[in-house]
Amino acid sequence: MIGSPVLTDPALAALIIENAWDFAIITLTPDGMITSWSPGAERITGYTPRAAIGQSVDILLTAPDLAAGVGALEISTAFNRGRAEDSRWHVRRDKEWFWANGVMVPFQHAGECALLKIMRDETPAKLAAEHRILLLNELNHRIKNTLATVQSVTEQTLRAGGVAASTRQSLTGRLMALSKVHDVLTQESWASADLAEVVGKAVAPFQVAEPVIGISGPPVRLSPNLAVAISLALHELATNANKFGALNRPGGRVEVSWTDAHDGEGQRFLNFLWQESGGPPVSSPERRGFGARLLSRVFADARGEARLDFAASGVCCVITLPLSEDGETPILKVAQDPRGLAF
Template structure:
């Protein structure tokens, strides 16, 4: 029989088994093909006779099964088996040999053969082939399943380790930590080596530990399938942070609970933002009420002092503008307070721009900070002093001048209003809006003292008030946070309003 130097390829039919048959006897090759065909095994057989053709076929083809004789002219069947295991390790390999003997068969199987069929019992070949193909399919399915599982585990591990915004860890049924991701280390501060084997209660606050919150979360997860909560937790250093969390039971394939999965997300900034928003809304509501009360009081007191409609409108509008300028100033500073110089310039703007004072009103003093309540009170007081000076005092005549000076005096500030060059001053016969504002209500609003002197040469007013660091007690109890300076208060001097 002439040996073929290369494989004789056969185009497979749909679903046919692709077989590489190494056989130096063409008659035996035909007998094998016939036996498989009679048994109904659909095969597309590629027949090779030499080592070179066999090697080339293995390297270049994709076969479902290798059949080989045990004894070959130019090399032995065990060498062929070794080549198949190297080039096609997952392909079943069956010896179809004329060599008898249990020893040969055992040796072949030990070295990796799937089966050993002797030519004298060729009727057993279809059964061996079908079994080999079934085992190969089962092995392939297991490999695919294992690969999918490994990929899934790798993906799960990648997700867990990459989710640095989330603290993800697991516990056993007693709440002892069993796994710990990088996000948990970043958020909670514990390295895995520090926390594994410890109770998850270490991340709960003392009050939640005492209340048994960890056990309650696990019970809730078992009852609902997934428990969610928001509470304070502890970092390694003892600092607290607000977190939203999920607790889920971990079950095995039989459905038995083996532990719990805990996922935490740091929500501290969101909670702080919500608290700030609630505080701002509360402050805004309080401020609006105060402003409305102030406007109502301004209207009532102005009506008392200016019953004639035209005079009432002018005076009332002037006071509203003064109040609006003070609010604008504080709003620009986010109601943290304002400097005394800014308060003075805002309150005295109509007389500083040359229209009313003609440059005859001078300001002098260092940068001193006032609380919002002080800024509003002083702004209204300066407006009343300037209005009175323009109507009756130094700013009512071309030669008159007004000086507003302030200085630091320890923990307090002294503010002095001095008029000169105006008409002779006569003390008022009755206490009006400005007199009561400056004499009693302003002192209470500013947390200091006020001295008003109707000297013949010009009105003088000296105000002493504590600086911002010393004004916290005065601002507490008016609707803002205790001990803060952000609440302007209800401007209580206004209901006592009158006119100098």
């Protein structure tokens, strides 16, 4: 800000304050008493300068925040850290609540300490976000009910048709796997899903009194389609391990892990590993079942592949999923996320 005309031209600074109608610009004494009140502050809060100046800035706090001492904490944070940010509900003069994002900073005026508070009314965006969450929750509830109905109708139809109980259970398990990953995605507004959470939900039905499936890997965000694919693949692997592999006997264990890797040409990819140990001896099946066929196809749209190895020591499945530099492939539509890698 050195050399800024705003700092050296009081007329220009006053012009900005007078016309920044989308922002409440307020100055305060160190104990929070209002000393100036911009036109934007009047438009947002309903208080005129005459009504506001001389009062505590706490007139804008909701009753719960007032009781919790939020105003004093904000002032203390501003002085101790040089800046206090907030996003919360406030109260207008007519007692209507509004949502504002704001910042409070200390400054020197005429050789004395003072505070500057700037707020912006974000109520429409806040209400729209809450409405989207409400709609997503309602949609999730209806889809879960639909999946439960499909599951019930399917079960009754297959039972009436004399289909074996094992086949009915397999289909029910797959529908439940879809339901669980759907829950994860709904919590994230269907933008992306955390890989560790997807894995944990998928294998939870197969964890016994003590965990027999280990989960480890760096933070990774999955696109919705890939989250569903991973969930279905894990369900098939865990079901097979429960029937024939490491989860079929005491002492058996599965390790699920993933790493972010690069090949010799600089291509970045996710290396996902399912490794069984401690189970009965394993041999390659004479024919490919549904699970093996699903694994061979479910990652095709992501230009990935799944390799199954029926080693005597335990089944091993390696899933490799490439990622382009811009984070875009036909199925992997989530850009780089600050919370972790995006695939």
